[in-house]
Amino acid sequence: MKKQLSIASILLLSLAANAQDTTASTQTVVDNIDNNNFNKWSIEFNGGLNKPTKTLTEGYSTSTLNPFHGDVGVRYMFSPKFGLKLDYGYDKFQEREDTPEFESTYMRADLQAVINLGRALNFETWTNTIGFLVHGGLGVSQLTSKNGFEGTDYMSNGILGLTGQVKLSDRVALTADLTGIINGQQQNNFDGMSQTTTTSFDGLVLNTSVGLTFYLGKNAKHADWVGENDKYDNLEKRVSLIETGLLDSDKDGVADMYDLEPNSITGVAVNTKGQSIDTNQNGVPDELESYLEKTYGQNGKGVSNSTVEELINGGYVNVYFDFNSSKPTTNSLAGVDFLVKYLKNNPSKNADIIGYADEVGSSSYNQSLSQKRAEAVKNIAISAGIDASRLNVIGNGEDASVNKNSKEARQIVRRVTFQVK
Structure with missing residues (x-):
């Protein structure tokens, strides 16, 4: 015994x-190889100034730096270079000193394409904290007046802008944005005191703002900050994973990955x-x-x-x-x-x-x-x-x-x- x-x-x-x-299992390994290891979603908050450059009634004008502008957006990046965002903007227009009194409100919603210039131009070769986004698209907007025309002026709009980024952390970036918006089918001037002379593309608004972008997801980096070096690193990891997985540590005829x-x-x-x-x-x-x-x-x-x-x-x-x-x-x-x-x-x-x-x-x-x-x-x-x-x-x-x-x-x-x- x-x-x-x-x-x-x-x-x-x-x-x-x-x-x-x-x-x-094999499927897990394949999933790890195929997965884009970066976060894709973000939420953006901005506030700043506006300037309606046209169209205004003669004698009415706003300050050169006119408050108030605000917008919020949700962005999804399909890759480090391209994405889409849906955003909502709010602007209030008021008279400048020594001009007739008025107050009107402009609101818009837009679906925009986003191009990450920082990644397209390989900014990562000289900086890991500065980036630029170009965004543009189409949307709908409306104008209301407190003491001018009655009702609501509904319009379509085109939008184009440039956003500078400074990465504060892997989860937050500081942004500064300059955006131009042009309206179609605008019936009333931005001051609300008279009608426009043409309804094709007559209303133009410039926005300048600063804000914060918050990155969402479980990965370490957001697509905004994933460059070519990260791709090469990821490729090396994938090759290493495959090489390791094909080993047969216990010599039983079944590769470790299976x-x-x-x-x-x-x-x-x-x-x-x-x-x-x-x-x-x-x-x-x-x-x-x-x-x-x-x-x-x-x-x-x-x-x-x-x-x-x-x-x-x-x-x-x-x-x-x-x-x-x-x-x-x-x-x-x-x-x-x-x-x-x-x-x-x-x-x-x-x-x-x-x-x-x-x-x-x-x-x-x-x-x-x-x-x-x-x-x-x-x-x-x-x-x-x-x-x-x-x-x-x-x-x-x-x-x-x-x-x-x-x-x-x-x-x-x-x-x-x-x-x-």
């Missing part, structure tokens, strides 16, 4: 050391996804189980429950933790899986889950930490389908059996062990 236990323990340790690290078990035991048969074949789901690959049956005479019944129970109770099945952490390390989750499979195959059995900590820190803190580690493993087992009533948690505090000054030795005792009964 000791020889059998020794062979089986070596097998178990191999399984734990080569635990499944679930890797990206392999759901990239560290399977060498020489053990795997399926098309690189997973060790384990028909009876007892945690032991069929080929190794067949070897044990043949060598130790298990009469075709697989590795005996008594052997598995001795492995568990003998401390060969463990779950390990990083320093000051109650979250199991990924590679040691195979220990929980081994216990879960055993309990599912033996519904009459229960298990103590026993937590330990190293000697770094106070004893009271380590007692609490060992309890938390055991509770964490219990929760994993419950999530895997084991009834909570079959699991008993014990916090054993510090394990002083190793040299506390050895980093490697302390890693060994930061663990959870099991006792099945």
Whole structure:
């Protein structure tokens, strides 16, 4: 039995050391390669001044720098060089000093194409913080007058502008904009006191404003600031991803990018996804189980429950933790899986889950930490389908059996062990 236990323990340790690290499937890799790794959406807020250059009634005029102008827009960039934005603008026109009194309101909504001059002209070769956008399009607008004509003057409009950008962070940019708007079918002058002489394209407004652009999305950069260098970097990452994915780390004949078990035991048969074949789901690959049956005479019944129970109770099945952490390390989750499979195959059995900590820190803190580690493993087992009533948690505090000054030795005792009964 000791020889059998020794062979089986070596097998178990191999399984734990080569635990499944679930890797990206082929589709995930393809998605990462095809995805544009930049943010596309932004929201823009601006405020400033306006100047209606025509058309105004004779004797009426506004200040050279006339308040108030404001606009808000939503922009989507299909690429770092081109996008579309939908925006709304508001302007108020009032008399200048020593001219007849008037007040009118002009509002518009436009759909505009946006060209990123900064990217088109490769600004990134000399600056990463300054950019320029050209925007232009068509929309609808309306004019109302407080003390002039009655009703609302509805118009179409064309719009063209230039926006300078200064990047404050990956999420915010400061902007300064100069825009010209020309109206079609305008019936009344901007002061509202008389009608226009022509309704073709007679009304012209200039806006100058400053504002902020807020970038939305989960990626690090917005399209406004993605240049050719970023493309080359991204290409290198893609090539590296493909090269890495085509490696076969565990030599099982399945490339890592397709392999759901990239560290399977060498020489053990795997399926098309690189997973060790384990028909009876007892945690032991069929080929190794067949070897044990043949060598130790298990009469075709697989590795005996008594052997598995001795492995568990003998401390060969463990779950390990990083320093000051109650979250199991990924590679040691195979220990929980081994216990879960055993309990599912033996519904009459229960298990103590026993937590330990190293000697770094106070004893009271380590007692609490060992309890938390055991509770964490219990929760994993419950999530895997084991009834909570079959699991008993014990916090054993510090394990002083190793040299506390050895980093490697302390890693060994930061663990959870099991006792099945």
